[in-house]
Amino acid sequence: MRSKATISDIAKLADVSKTTVSFYLNGKYSKMSEATRSKIEDAVAKTNYLEEEEQAQKNDARxxxxxxxxxxxxxxxxxxxxxxxxxxxxxxxxxxxxxxxxxxxxxxxxxxxxxxxxxxxxxxxxxxxxxxxxxxxxxxxxxxxxxxxxxxxxxxxxxxxNNYEAAYNAVSFLIKKGYQHFVLVTADPSKIVTRQERCRGFVDHLEIEHMPYDVIVANKETAIDELREQLELYLKAKDVCIYATSNWLLNKVHMALEPYADRIPDEIGLLGMDSYEWSRLVVPSITTIVQPxxxxxxxxxxxxxxxxxxxxxxxxxxxxxxxxxxxxxxxxxxxxx
Structure with a gap:
């Protein structure tokens, strides 16, 4: 039985690079010469590449x-x-x-x-x-x-x-509760769009309301003591609320705040994301934005x-x-x- 044709087979038969074949198969040949396009077209036809690809997709769907x-x-x-x-x-x-x-x-x-x-x-x-x-x-x-x-x-x-909207609306909720200073704790926002939306929604609303805020960027390797030292820079103020943008960050922030548990919620507020069961079991229990x-x-x-x-x-x-x-x-x- 003849093996299925590959892009390499087409490239060899047409005497072009695999990249050029890829451009052709994806319809990106506006800058390709007519001669090159014709050679690839002939090679595709001779190898039955498109028919085999279509049949393979049908088989996988089943x-x-x-x-x-x-x-x-x-x-x-x-x-x-x-x-x-x-x-x-x-x-x-x-x-x-x-x-x-x-x-x-x-x-x-x-x-x-x-x-x-x-x-x-x-x-x-x-x-x-x-x-x-x-x-x-x-x-x-x-x-x-x-x-x-x-x-x-x-x-x-x-x-x-609705990550952006949820974070944006959370600011309204927290301001109505009486918090006046805010600290956003997030992992590197550049890696995941979700993080960007949660940070942007929170910050956008705070800036509209002209409310002061600071941002702490942490990762899974950030030690609890290190995070506590960063948070302590902002805990001298009253009516401060900390927003942890993910479940694992909320866990770190919660542990970092253990020495200040008696100040929660009257002087320090805490808002998290997706903590599910454990946030209800700790004392004080933790308010969270819950995704469906x-x-x-x-x-x-x-x-x-x-x-x-x-x-x-x-x-x-x-x-x-x-x-x-x-x-x-x-x-x-x-x-x-």
């Missing part, structure tokens, strides 16, 4: 296997996402292949290639900021749905929560399967609403004037 790439599997958010995906896919007789990127582009590339070789029908991905550029260059003709942090809101298939993670997983699966099966019933872009789980850490008593 596999009912979906590749899922998660940025951080240790987060409760990811666990709820996967549960939503699994429940809906199981009901539709689809199976999941999970990969974990740790928000590293090369890990994403490895997962995509491995899953493609296993014949997945499509992908559901929590992407880094550079993922979509890489994806376009990989020339994999399979549907892909982005969740949590799509990089472009105007194209492709995606589902996300299970629903987001379900919707991502619906969008992808709708695309694979060609039913065209599901909106390709969807934004879900978060809510504030108001607990003790922001139960501030306004200072009497």
């Amino acid at each position: 596999n009912h296997l979906i590749g899922v790439i998660i940025g951080d599997i240790t987060s409760p958010f990811a666990n709820h996402i996967v549960k939503g995906l699994a429940d809906y896919c199981s009901a539709k007789d689809y199976h999941l292949m999970l990969g974990f990127s740790d928000y590293q582009l090369e890990n994403e590339r490895h997962c995509i290639n491995s899953m493609n070789q296993m014949g997945v029908s499509g992908y559901i991905v929590q992407p880094t900021a550079q993922f979509e550029i890489m994806w376009e260059g990989m020339q994999i003709k399979k549907p892909i749905v982005y969740f949590d942090s799509p990089n472009h809101n105007t194209k492709g298939l995606w589902v996300k929560t 993670a299970y629903e987001e997983g379900t919707v991502a699966a619906k969008i992808l399967i709708d695309k694979i099966e060609g039913t065209n019933l599901e909106p390709p872009n969807q934004i879900l609403k978060s809510r504030i789980d108001e607990l003790e850490s922001t139960d501030h008593k306004k200072t009497e004037m």
Whole structure:
């Protein structure tokens, strides 16, 4: 049996580079000479490349296997996402292949290639900021749905929560509670669009209200003592509120504030993201912005399967609403004037 033609085979037959063949196959030949374009066209026809590629896609679609790439599997958010995906896919007789990127582009590339070789029908991905550029260059003709942090809101298939709006509205909530100074604790915003939206929503509203704020950038290697030292620069003021933009950062901030627990919430407020069960169990309990993670997983699966099966019933872009789980850490008593 003859093996399936590859881009390398076409390039060799047409006597051009693989990059040139890639441009042709992606319709990017406006600057290509007519002679080069004609050679590639003839080589594609002789190798039956397009017919074989189309048949391979049809075969993969029948596999009912979906590749899922998660940025951080240790987060409760990811666990709820996967549960939503699994429940809906199981009901539709689809199976999941999970990969974990740790928000590293090369890990994403490895997962995509491995899953493609296993014949997945499509992908559901929590992407880094550079993922979509890489994806376009990989020339994999399979549907892909982005969740949590799509990089472009105007194209492709995606589902996300209203991170910007949720952070923006949280400022109104905190100001009404009487907080007057704010500290934003975030991981590197440049890596993930979600972080950028949460930071921008919070900061934009504070600047509109002319409220003072500071920003601390931390990562998973930041020691609790180091974070406490940074926070202490702002804890001398009363009516200060700290906003941790992710679950794992909230955990670090909470531990860093242990010596100041008696000042929460009357002098120090604390707002977090997606802490789920543990935020209700600590004393004082912690107010959080909660994303509908299970629903987001379900919707991502619906969008992808709708695309694979060609039913065209599901909106390709969807934004879900978060809510504030108001607990003790922001139960501030306004200072009497």
